[in-house]
Amino acid sequence: MNPDELRKTSCLFLEDVYKAYGSKVVLDNIDLAVAAGEIVTVVGPSGCGKSTLLRLVLGQEFPSSGTVLVDGQPCGFADRSRGIVYQKYSLFPHLNVLDNVLLGLRLSYGFFERRRRRKEFEERAMTYLTRMGLQEHSRKFPHELSGGMRQRVAIAQSLIMQPKILLMDEPFGALDPGSRxxxxxxxxxxxxxxxxxxxxxxxxxxxxxxxxxxxxxxSQYYTDNRGHGEEVRRGARIVADYALPKVAQSTLVKTTAEFGALIQQIRQEGFNPKYIRHASSFDLAHPHSFQTLCAEDR
Amino acid sequence: MPTPPKFLGIHASPPNWLRWLLTIIPFALLVIIYALASDTRQRENPSDKLLPTASKMYDAMQRAAFEENARTGEYQLWTDTGASLRRIGIGLGIAALCGLLCGLNLGIFIGMEHLFLPFVTFVSIIPPLAVLPILFIVFGVDELAKVVLIFIGTFPLITRDIQLTVKKIPREQIIKACTLGASQTSLAYRIVLPQIMPRLIETVRINMGPAWLFLIAAEAIAATNGLGYRIFLVRRYLAMDLIIPYVLWIVLIGAVVDSVLRLILRTRYAWYLESQE
Structure with a gap:
C-alpha cells in the first residue's frame, strides 16, 4: 500500500522518524504503519531502541525529526488516547487494587459527575477485575500481590480507559516462566x-x-550507501516485518518446527552482527510495510 | 552446621530475652553510676546541689507540677509545657505545611524547581541561630520571633526532603497517570500528594530534634515561660534537682510525639513501609 493511504487509515503511523541523544543516533529513519486490531510485537538486540520507539509513540519522548500519528492525529504528550503497561511502576502503591483500576475514570470526570456516577464506575471496575480473575483481591494493595497479579491489574487499569492503542514495554519481563x-x-x-x-x-x-x-x-546490524567511516552514525532500523497468524493459538504452537524456524530466521536477520544486509533489501514482507529510502539508497 | 553466636560478630542473632537485656544495660549503667556518685557527694555534704538524689528531684518536680506558684498562681510545669508545645507545634506545623506544598511543586514542576530550589538551598545553609537577633529585632521578643525561628530552622529542610521524595517517584508513574487522563494539577494533588504524606510524617519526625533546639535557644534568650526558659532560669541557683527532671520530661514528650507519629505511619501508611523494604 502506498504511504498516503496508510497515513489516513492506520491506527499508528510513523514516517521518517529519527531519534538521537546528542551525537548518538538511536532510531534511524523508522517507517511504520499499524492497522487497528493488530498485536505488533517489536524485537531487537538489547540497546537497539525498542523502548525508545515505544516512548515516542507514548509521548514520553519526542522524535528528533519525523512524523508520529496516532489515529491520524499528531502525537502529543501522553494522554488518554494511549494506554501503557510497564514492566514495573505501573501501579500506584498508595491505592488498593480497586482504586487503581478506578483511577482513570475518577481522573477523567469532574467532581460532581464523579460523585453522581460512583456506583456505576465501581461496577464497571469490578467487571474488569472479575474478568482478570481478581475480584477477591480488590481491597489489597499492590505490594500484597504477586508479579502476575500486579500486571493483570495494570492491564485492567489501562483497558478500562479504552485507549486507541495499548502500549506494553516488556510487561512480562519480570515474571517467572510459568506465570509468564x-x-x-x-x-x-x-x-x-x-x-x-x-x-x-x-x-x-x-x-x-x-x-x-x-x-x-x-536492528543496528545493516548497511547502506552512507559509507563506513567513523563519521557515519547509524541508528537502528526496521530490518524485517512479517505477518503472523491472525488468530490466537495454543501454546503447543511453540513446539512446532515452523515456529522454531521463524525464530531462527529472525535471530539471524536481527540479532547477528555478522549478517549485514543493505537497507534496500530488508525483509519487509508485511502488506502494510513501507520504506522511505534516501535517494542514494534506492 | 555452625550455630550463630548470641552477641559477638556479624553473624550474631541474639534471642529475644537478650535483646531486651542489651537494650536495658546502658540505661541501667547510667542510673547506677549516677546513684553512686550522687550518694558519695550527699554523704560528704547533705546540701550538695550538683548531683541531687532522686527524692530531691521528685520533691522539686512535685512542687513544679502540683503546687500553685505563690507569685503567679500558675502550675509551673504545665504552663511551661503548654507554652513550649504551642510554640513548637505552630512553628513546626506551619513549616511542615509550607514545606509540603513547596516541596511538592518544586519536585513536579521543573520551572518552579529552577526558580526556587537554589534559593531554598541558600536559605537552608543560613544558620538559624545566627539570624535570631534579627528575628528579635524584627518580630519583637514575644511569641512570634520564637515561632519564626523554628519555622526558618525546619522549613528549608522539609522542603528539600519532600522535593527529593517527589523527584524519586518514577517517571513511568507520572506518564501512566497522564494516560489515565490526569491533568497537571490533579497529577500534583491527587496522585503525588497522597504518596508523599508518609514521607512528610517521617521528615517531621526527623525535624523534631532541630525544632527543640531552636525552641530552647529562643526561650533561653528571651521568654517569660517555657521549658527552655525554666531550665536556663534555675541554672542561676544551680537547681540541678529541677533541671534534670525537666530534661527528662522533654525527652519523654519527644519520645511520645515520635511514637505517635510512628503509629500513624504504621496504621495509615502500611503500603509505604512495605514498599520501602
Whole structure:
C-alpha cells in the first residue's frame, strides 16, 4: 500500500522518524504503519531502541525529526488516547487494587459527575477485575500481590480507559516462566474479546512470535550507501516485518518446527552482527510495510 | 552446621530475652553510676546541689507540677509545657505545611524547581541561630520571633526532603497517570500528594530534634515561660534537682510525639513501609 493511504487509515503511523541523544543516533529513519486490531510485537538486540520507539509513540519522548500519528492525529504528550503497561511502576502503591483500576475514570470526570456516577464506575471496575480473575483481591494493595497479579491489574487499569492503542514495554519481563506463559495466554484471550490494538515490546523472541499478529525486528546490524567511516552514525532500523497468524493459538504452537524456524530466521536477520544486509533489501514482507529510502539508497 | 553466636560478630542473632537485656544495660549503667556518685557527694555534704538524689528531684518536680506558684498562681510545669508545645507545634506545623506544598511543586514542576530550589538551598545553609537577633529585632521578643525561628530552622529542610521524595517517584508513574487522563494539577494533588504524606510524617519526625533546639535557644534568650526558659532560669541557683527532671520530661514528650507519629505511619501508611523494604 502506498504511504498516503496508510497515513489516513492506520491506527499508528510513523514516517521518517529519527531519534538521537546528542551525537548518538538511536532510531534511524523508522517507517511504520499499524492497522487497528493488530498485536505488533517489536524485537531487537538489547540497546537497539525498542523502548525508545515505544516512548515516542507514548509521548514520553519526542522524535528528533519525523512524523508520529496516532489515529491520524499528531502525537502529543501522553494522554488518554494511549494506554501503557510497564514492566514495573505501573501501579500506584498508595491505592488498593480497586482504586487503581478506578483511577482513570475518577481522573477523567469532574467532581460532581464523579460523585453522581460512583456506583456505576465501581461496577464497571469490578467487571474488569472479575474478568482478570481478581475480584477477591480488590481491597489489597499492590505490594500484597504477586508479579502476575500486579500486571493483570495494570492491564485492567489501562483497558478500562479504552485507549486507541495499548502500549506494553516488556510487561512480562519480570515474571517467572510459568506465570509468564499464563499471562501470554491471558493477554490473547483479552485481545480476542476486546480486539484492541497492542504495541508490544519484548526481548523474548518466542514471546514475540507467539503473541504477535505482526512482528517487527529493529536492528543496528545493516548497511547502506552512507559509507563506513567513523563519521557515519547509524541508528537502528526496521530490518524485517512479517505477518503472523491472525488468530490466537495454543501454546503447543511453540513446539512446532515452523515456529522454531521463524525464530531462527529472525535471530539471524536481527540479532547477528555478522549478517549485514543493505537497507534496500530488508525483509519487509508485511502488506502494510513501507520504506522511505534516501535517494542514494534506492 | 555452625550455630550463630548470641552477641559477638556479624553473624550474631541474639534471642529475644537478650535483646531486651542489651537494650536495658546502658540505661541501667547510667542510673547506677549516677546513684553512686550522687550518694558519695550527699554523704560528704547533705546540701550538695550538683548531683541531687532522686527524692530531691521528685520533691522539686512535685512542687513544679502540683503546687500553685505563690507569685503567679500558675502550675509551673504545665504552663511551661503548654507554652513550649504551642510554640513548637505552630512553628513546626506551619513549616511542615509550607514545606509540603513547596516541596511538592518544586519536585513536579521543573520551572518552579529552577526558580526556587537554589534559593531554598541558600536559605537552608543560613544558620538559624545566627539570624535570631534579627528575628528579635524584627518580630519583637514575644511569641512570634520564637515561632519564626523554628519555622526558618525546619522549613528549608522539609522542603528539600519532600522535593527529593517527589523527584524519586518514577517517571513511568507520572506518564501512566497522564494516560489515565490526569491533568497537571490533579497529577500534583491527587496522585503525588497522597504518596508523599508518609514521607512528610517521617521528615517531621526527623525535624523534631532541630525544632527543640531552636525552641530552647529562643526561650533561653528571651521568654517569660517555657521549658527552655525554666531550665536556663534555675541554672542561676544551680537547681540541678529541677533541671534534670525537666530534661527528662522533654525527652519523654519527644519520645511520645515520635511514637505517635510512628503509629500513624504504621496504621495509615502500611503500603509505604512495605514498599520501602
Amino acid at each position: 506463559e499464563n499471562m501470554q495466554i491471558f493477554l490473547l484471550e483479552l485481545w480476542e474479546e476486546f480486539k484492541m490494538t497492542i504495541f508490544f515490546v519484548t526481548h523474548d523472541l518466542e514471546e514475540a512470535v507467539f503473541l504477535g499478529t505482526r512482528i517487527i525486528v529493529l
